[in-house]
Amino acid sequence: MKPTEKYISYLINHSSTVLQSAVKKQFAPYNLAPEQSLVLAILRRENGLTQYEIGEKLKKDKANIARMADNLEKKGFIERIRDPNNRRALKLYLTAQGEKTFDEALTVFKKFDDEISSRVTAEELSEFKRILYKLTSEK
Template identity: 40%
Template sequence: MKLSFQDYISIKIHQTDLNLTKFIKSKLEDFNLAPEQNLIMMLLWEKDGLTQNQLAEKLDKDKTNIARMSSNLEKKGYIYRAHPKEDRRSLMLFLTDSGKELGERVIPVAEEFNDIVCKGISSDELIELERLLTKINQNVQEQ
């Protein structure tokens, strides 16, 4: 039996991703933050002083994209970049006071976003969803 367009799990995941991105984009608009820039900020609010390489690895993004987004965040005054003494080839990202203050306003928005997205989904279902998404990612990476 041939699958219809709506039967492909990849289409459902893609549509979900588009909806999530559109929703968080609207929530972040007032903060002058793009969703991908917010991912960098979320990691820095969790642990300040990460290298661009660490961010690229954690976000599974190429280093060029991380460098571009970091430059934009620096222009906005949210971060500054510095070379560590022990490795002049590496660049570390640090929050400015403005970036720290932004976190106090954006983290509650991110938490509300997570609550909205997970509404009506049990802890067990979230664990199962994470397990299934991990399996799908592994299947794709094995190809």
């Protein structure tokens, strides 16, 4: 075991990096980054949120969300419309292309997630999720 591997934060970060890289490859044909897919997922459930609201849900700063929104808009996946009740706020909406792309990418992601999950038993997976939630919940 490498000295850094004794730290849970290192193992979680390393695992995240490995999995993010694999997901990135899965999403490449859709011209979609993993983080961008999270924005689309939120809008798929609740279309018409502001960039601020999306940032709150993803725990991301305004600049990061604005950058992702710019990229998603350029790709034709979302459109930004000024909020008639607050001229400074932009509401984000999925386009038909965005919905289609997200749905296709989600199918690929679910297949990938199933493959990763199959490496452990159902009980191990359940316990792993419980522990992750415990480690990342705010006190």
